[in-house]
Amino acid sequence: MSELSKQLQQLQREIKKLQRAGTVPAAASAGDESKVRFTAKGFVSLRSKLGLSAREMALLLDVSLQTIYNWEAQKSAPRAEQVKAIAQLRGIGKKQAKARIAEIEAAQA
Structure with missing residues (x-):
């Protein structure tokens, strides 16, 4: 369980890095596309x-x-x-x- 938690934290850090670099737009990484109007x-x-x-x-x-x-x-x-x-x-x-x-x-x- 702790290993999964560590992996999740690592993935979240990578997403933030990509967002800062402009590779992944914030709306696409949020996971809740229903809020896009x-x-x-x-x-x-x-x-x-x-x-x-x-x-x-x-x-x-x-x-x-x-x-x-x-x-x-x-x-x-x-x-x-x-x-x-x-x-x-x-x-x-x-x-x-x-x-x-x-x-x-x-x-x-």
């Missing part, structure tokens, strides 16, 4: 905070440009796995977002 207003705010166009956001989330517009206009809502991807974007900055977009565009070329 999607609102159109929040999504627009996130896109603005990251300085992304709708096309760039669509590239990051691997969805169509029309999907981004529909989410923002509250005509549709993202599926659960898409909400998780959006939540992961909350933990990055402008430079990281632009770097990811560059990687995606390079892979598509």
